[in-house]
Amino acid sequence: MSAEDDTTAVERDSQGRHDAIREHEVERTFDQVVEKGRPRLYRTPVELLASGTIAGVEIALGVLAFLSVEQATGSKLLAGLAFSIGFIALLLGNSELFTEGFLVPVVVVAAKEATYGQLVRFWALTLLGNLVGGWVTMWAVVTAFPAIRSGAVRNGATFATSSLTLSTFLLAVLAGVAMTLLTRMRNGTDNDVAKVVASVAVAFLVAGLSMYHSVLDTLFIFGGIHAGGGYGYGNWIVFFAWSVAGNVVGGLGVTTALRLLRSSERLQEWRTHPGPHHDT
Template sequence: MSENSQKNPDEIVKEQARVGFEIYELENWKLFLSALIAGLEIGFSLVLMGYLHTIFKEIYPDDILGLIVSFGYPIGFIFVIIGRSELFTEQTALAMIPVLNRSKGFISLLILWGLVLLGNLVGGLIFSYFFAWFGPAKGFVPVETLVELGEKFINEPIDIVMGSAILAGWMMGLLGWLITSVQESISRIILILFITIIIGMAGLHHCIVGSVEVLTAMWVSDSITVVDYWHFLWPSVLGNLIGGAIFVSVLKFGLTTNQISSTRKNINW
């Protein structure tokens, strides 16, 4: 197959299955470290969004400003996905394939999800603490911008947060599927841009990026508390998990069980 050729559905499914199985082969400390790195790298989305918000907030009204800021949202995802670090909202989809195929147990899945989520959140926590100091100290992202970007995630009802997070998780599952369908990095970057810009424009709740935003705002504002962060975090994590899992079970595994089974037999460990 040439580099620019598009994979057919069977090849996409087999590639998804191969990646899903290989995730379980990583040692726990390597999995956690990769997830920690992803949590750090995803923070660069906030850096660019904060900068765009700062330089354009006096020029454009809020609706246009929100659109401009959303173009900074994909940069962290590009770093993570192209760099192959482990991101929780990708593993909600990929890691389920071996479990649905009964090649791995549910406990193994929970351990994997837990390690990746913990690594992402710890990485995001470290980045947020650093950026809450560095951004205002450097002068290119003021405290007011950090607070405004974080507050938008903490003042909505739980059912709205949950629905928003389910859509974000679904779209991240879709992103994983589409990325597997192409070979070259440029096409993958374009796909990441389109999908994540939509998540950013719609203000959907992504538990890792949103965690960095809320935590950064919490470090610089007394009005945002750990309770506010928790009220954002748990429905976001659960919603992202549901969205990614449904995408796999309905559109990937349910229609392609035979392809995945044959892939498991052909993998050389």
């Protein structure tokens, strides 16, 4: 008698698969994403603002590292590696970056473990904190390090004066894909070294290759404005709207959507029977 015949009486999922051929590692990772992400959406407004503000400070310090290395070496690729200090600080400090909130919180809401209202509040307060913390810290950076002001103006102009073209939109889409992939990689392992390596790799891609990241590149623009660049907050608003749209398409429309499709059976189990599913 075949193994298939032995399992005819075994309960199967909606795809006709019995327990022995389900991908338990993928499902365990999905469970961890929901369980780890759920508390983030239940933070108080003050906690969300504080977490977002700290993240803005940390990313600004990454920008400082980028500008310093670029000034010393003339290489954006090396500067991108230096910027990884900001992503590593986010990882170890458990602070909250707006574009890192595309995968985990959305999965939590899709699993019916939080509401859409909580998700919108999470995004809004996290983004506000990122911008406030980044604006203040970039003022401190260009004031304390006058030697990097010209670099701040030049890098800020790259984004503030860019055109709204298919190319720049795709740079924003790719940044959204990369950042959400970083979140996925961090949640896919418990090894801190692997998480740091992932942070360095994505920093190289996003900062070193000048992808359009709504928060990171906003801090370059803020630095350039503080340093006296010939562009202002009107330029920033246009850039920000354009890059957020692309980041959302890449982060939500590509990476997160595919992740939900990849774990659709487990997602349905969460939606039908809320709560832990480790023993399912």
